[in-house]
Amino acid sequence: MFTEFVSTVSLQLYSAINLWTVLALLIVAFYQWWKKPHPNFPPGPRGVPILGALPWLTNPQDTFLKWGQKYGPVMSVRMAGVDTVFLNTYDAINTALVKHGEDFSGRPPLRFVTDVIGHNGIILTDYGDRFRHQRKFALHSLKKLGMGKQEMEKSINEEVHHFEKYLKSNHGKPIDLSLKLENMTSNVICLMAFGQRFGYDHAQIKRLIHILHNMYTEDESLLMLLIYFYEYVHFIPPFKGAKQRFWNAEKAIADVWQPTIDEHKKNFNPDYIRDYIDAFLYEQKYGKQKEYFTDTQLKVVVRDLFQAGTESTSSTLAWLYLALLNYPAYHKQIVAEVDTVIGSNSSPSMAHKSDMPVTSAFIQEVMRYCTIVPNSLGHKTTNTTTVFGFTLPKGTPVMPNLYATHFDPLTWQNPHEFNPGRHIDQDGKFVYSPKIIPFSLGKRACLGESLARMEVFLMFVGILQKFTITSGTSNLPSLTEGRLGFLYTTKPYKVILELR
Numbered sequence: 434m435f436t437e438f439v440s441t442v443s444l445q446l447y448s449a450i451n452l453w454t455v456l457a458l459l460i461v462a463f464y465q466w467w468k469k470p471h472p473n474f475p476p477g478p479r480g481v482p483i484l485g486a487l488p489w490l491t492n493p494q495d496t497f498l499k500w501g502q503k504y505g506p507v508m509s510v511r512m513a514g515v516d517t518v519f520l521n522t523y524d525a526i527n528t529a530l531v532k533h534g535e536d537f538s539g540r541p542p543l544r545f546v547t548d549v550i551g552h553n554g555i556i557l558t559d560y561g562d563r564f565r566h567q568r569k570f571a572l573h574s575l576k577k578l579g580m581g582k583q584e585m586e587k588s589i590n591e592e593v594h595h596f597e598k599y600l601k602s603n604h605g606k607p608i609d610l611s612l613k614l615e616n617m618t619s620n621v622i623c624l625m626a627f628g629q630r631f632g633y634d635h636a637q638i639k640r641l642i643h644i645l646h647n648m649y650t651e652d653e654s655l656l657m658l659l660i661y662f663y664e665y666v667h668f669i670p671p672f673k674g675a676k677q678r679f680w681n682a683e684k685a686i687a688d689v690w691q692p693t694i695d696e697h698k699k700n701f702n703p704d705y706i707r708d709y710i711d712a713f714l715y716e717q718k719y720g721k722q723k724e725y726f727t728d729t730q731l732k733v734v735v736r737d738l739f740q741a742g743t744e745s746t747s748s749t750l751a752w753l754y755l756a757l758l759n760y761p762a763y764h765k766q767i768v769a770e771v772d773t774v775i776g777s778n779s780s781p782s783m784a785h786k787s788d789m790p791v792t793s794a795f796i797q798e799v800m801r802y803c804t805i806v807p808n809s810l811g812h813k814t815t816n817t818t819t820v821f822g823f824t825l826p827k828g829t830p831v832m833p834n835l836y837a838t839h840f841d842p843l844t845w846q847n848p849h850e851f852n853p854g855r856h857i858d859q860d861g862k863f864v865y866s867p868k869i870i871p872f873s874l875g876k877r878a879c880l881g882e883s884l885a886r887m888e889v890f891l892m893f894v895g896i897l898q899k900f901t902i903t904s905g906t907s908n909l910p911s912l913t914e915g916r917l918g919f920l921y922t923t924k925p926y927k928v929i930l931e932l933r
Contacts, residue, residue, distance in 0.1 A: 469516060476509065478510055479511045480510075487662075494836045494917060497832075506520070506525040508521060513665060517832055519834045523870070528820055530812070531875045539812060540559045540810070540813055545657075548680070550683070559813070568880060571734070575625060580625065592620050593781075596896070597895075597899050600930050607927040608930070609925055617747070618747045622739060625708060625709060627690070627709075627735075628711075649922060657676070659672070687732050742881055748805050748920055756912055759909065783887060783891070792890075794854065794855075797853070800871045801869045802912060805871055811830055814829045835873065900930040901933055903929045906927045
């Protein structure tokens with residue numbers, strides 16, 4: 434009897450201890466989830482355990498915008514177990530990325546990327562001597578090859594001429610411009626990087642453009658964006674399949690240029706530097722820091738240049754033409770400026786831009802309203818640092834929230850209204866705004882910004898100079914119906930182009 438009593442008491446005691454142990458573990462787990470990386474860390478939503486903010490991210494850019502307006506210029510969002518800091522205003526982004534650029538120029542580790550490219554390239558590599566040297570070399574080389582200079586206008590206008598010839602063959606037919614716009618923009622960077630352009634029916638380039646287009650514009654691009662924020666999901670369907678297709682696409686883009694690299698090696702002449710590959714090979718053979726100029730680095734940088742120089746510029750052009758169709762009054766005004774300032778026989782030039790205020794304002798408003806990269810690319814603090822009075826430990830992921838900056842009601846009156854007129858003063862002159870930052874700011878800003886701005890203006894007006902554009906579909910998407918993934922791109926739409 435006594436033995437049974439002792440046994441019962443022991444069992445109850447054991448159960449109670451187990452219960453308290455489980456409860457204590459839950460409290461510790463909850464505390465670990467709830468606590469912030471630093472007592473002075475920025476405020477923000479914590480989400481739910483394990484998932485963090487994931488359940489609220491069906492429309493990430495609008496969600497982050499609303500949270501930014503609630504929590505302020507600098508906020509933190511719990512992404513799974515990682516606290517990510519968002520910079521929600523121009524002043525916050527400028528303070529961090531420009532005034533304290535050294536502290537905010539790292540890149541967070543992304544296994545699904547490094548498994549493919551290692552620590553090579555420029556765009557996604559972490560901050561350090563290798564990055565600084567490679568970015569400086571790329572900028573110097575591309576400028577020597579004409580980036581941002583007047584002679585580059587000729588190359589861009591020649592490519593527009595090739596594009597016009599292709600469009601003439603589709604005269605009067607409804608066509609989807611997006612893929613061909615990518616072909617046009619890619620040819621400009623191909624001339625600088627590889628010394629050649631490709632025809633619009635070139636089989637290999639068509640395949641490459643399709644791969645690139647699918648990476649950034651198809652719905653599964655949103656899956657990759659969520660992997661970017663929640664890397665642990667990469668092995669769970671459907672994310673696993675999306676990651677594998679991303680790997681395959683990245684490898685295909687890098688591999689397609691290998692024969693071009695091999696040809697450059699075979700025919701390399703140190704006294705005749707034709708393009709970026711030749712400039713790289715020169716450093717590989719004769720430079721002082723040969724360890725940075727490996728074959729793998731060249732292959733990945735070539736991939737970086739091709740991707741960065743193709744998709745974002747072509748996406749901007751696609752938004753511009755869609756905006757023209759949605760706002761025919763501006764279409765009419767812009768065509769009138771093209772006819773008056775440039776005429777039908779002269780080639781467009783950046784010198785014309787100052788005499789075309791409506792066109793310049795329209796382009797700037799599209800860059801604001803249709804933010805191509807809503808959250809830029811992720812940064813990481815390289816040291817423990819502060820921004821707006823908050824403390825960010827070393828290694829903190831940081832997202833410049835370009836979308837929130839472009840829709841900040843303290844900067845823009847009625848920000849959700851598409852209004853190019855906001856960029857024209859009372860004297861009818863265009864007002865450039867430094868607070869529209871589609872290329873980001875600081876040490877990790879797009880290194881091809883000057884080239885991209887030149888391409889957008891010259892290509893946009895070059896097509897309008899020769900063609901009248903009308904909608905080729907009864908269901909024209911609006912400017913608020915884009916597709917969000919790594920980039921914010923238009924939904925498919927068709928246009929009809931008639932020779933003027």
